[in-house]
Amino acid sequence: KQEVTQIPAALSVPEGENLVLNCSFTDSAIYNLQWFRQDPGKGLTSLLLIQSSQREQTSGRLNASLDKSSGRSTLYIAASQPGDSATYLCAVEDSNYQLIWGAGTKLIIKP
Amino acid sequence: NAGVMQNPRHLVRRRGQEARLRCSPMKGHSHVYWYRQLPEEGLKFMVYLQKENIIDESGMPKERFSAEFPKEGPSILRIQQVVRGDSAAYFCASSPAQVTGELFFGEGSRLTVL
Numbered sequence: 001k002q003e004v005t006q007i008p009a010a011l012s013v014p015e016g017e018n019l020v021l022n023c024s025f026t027d028s029a030i031y032n033l034q035w036f037r038q039d040p041g042k043g044l045t046s047l048l049l050i051q052s053s054q055r056e057q058t059s060g061r062l063n064a065s066l067d068k069s070s071g072r073s074t075l076y077i078a079a080s081q082p083g084d085s086a087t088y089l090c091a092v093e094d095s096n097y098q099l100i101w102g103a104g105t106k107l108i109i110k111p
Numbered sequence: 112n113a114g115v116m117q118n119p120r121h122l123v124r125r126r127g128q129e130a131r132l133r134c135s136p137m138k139g140h141s142h143v144y145w146y147r148q149l150p151e152e153g154l155k156f157m158v159y160l161q162k163e164n165i166i167d168e169s170g171m172p173k174e175r176f177s178a179e180f181p182k183e184g185p186s187i188l189r190i191q192q193v194v195r196g197d198s199a200a201y202f203c204a205s206s207p208a209q210v211t212g213e214l215f216f217g218e219g220s221r222l223t224v225l
Contacts (some may be wrong), residue, residue, distance in 0.1 A: 004153070034213070043115075043202060043218035044154075089153065098167070099144075099214070101153035 002027045002094050006102035014110050015082060021075040021105045023090035028068045031093040035064050035075050038087045038104065047088075048075070080109045113138070115205050116185075117217035125225050130190040130197070132220045136205030143186045144214065145178060148200040157201075160186060193224045 003026045013019050023033070032051045036044040048057045048064040050073070056065040063076040077084060087106045091099040116135040124130050136143050141162050146154040156170040160180035171178065175193075180186040190197055200221050204214040 036216075043117075044204075044216040046213055046215070049213050091154070096167070098156050098159075098169075099146075099154075101146075101155070103153040 002030075002092065002100045004090060004092055004100050004102040006088075006090060006105050008105060009103065010106040010108075012108040012110060013080060015080060017080050018076065018078050019080055019107075021077070021088050021090075021107070023073040023075070023102055025071045025073075025092050025100070027094065028071055029095050030068065031095070033064075033066055033073050033090060033092045034099075035062075035073075036089045036091065038089060044089065077107075082109045082111050085109045115203055115215050115217035117201075117203050117220050119220060120218065121221050121223070123223045123225060124193050126194055127192050130193050130222055132188040132190075132201050132203075132222070133185040134188070134203030134205075134217060135185040136203075137215050140205035140207050140215070142206045142208065143180050144204045144206075145186070145188050146202045146204065148202060148219075150199070154202060157188070190222070193222070195224045198222055198224045 005024045007022045030052055034049045035047045037047055038044050050057050050066040061078040066073045085108050087104045089104045091101045093099055118133050143160045145157040147157055148154045158171050158178045159167040163182050175191045177189045200219045202219045203217045206214050
């Protein structure tokens, strides 16, 4: 059974720092991995989608990597800003086309 | 070009009442997914539907919960005889196709059961 874990559960860093969020999964048989952002009282915004054949994706200050063999993904945020404060969720799409979600990392960027 | 629309955004029900949550997918999307997010937990898959078909309902509780996606109109998630444990945020997502596609999420419907 696929399980997705995100560490840390919460993170607080000063503005301007680079940071890394971690996501691990137990079953490497995935179609893709997605990183989402959730703002309080809002829906989810898809940030990056990495297909199983890819190793990384970049969008602006965000870079996501995928290592299927070790069951890990990282989301790297460069030059963090207060507007980056949100909960970041990762989800893997398994062989049954279901999304299995991590519990999220709550990120606070201090001005 | 509207995104995924969910309504109501907030719904309060007393125990034993019924809750109906609606989801209109993005234009051109025929696949709808419902997820539930309990407080302090990640999202959990509930059901996957295409127009007039339930494809996968393995995440739905066996009793009191049902979902539909009719030929015309929004997808509906129906919860009968609500209990306090049903209090959660219910998110709907749509995609143009099933396989390895990006999901587009609504802003969620927050159900509070008194």
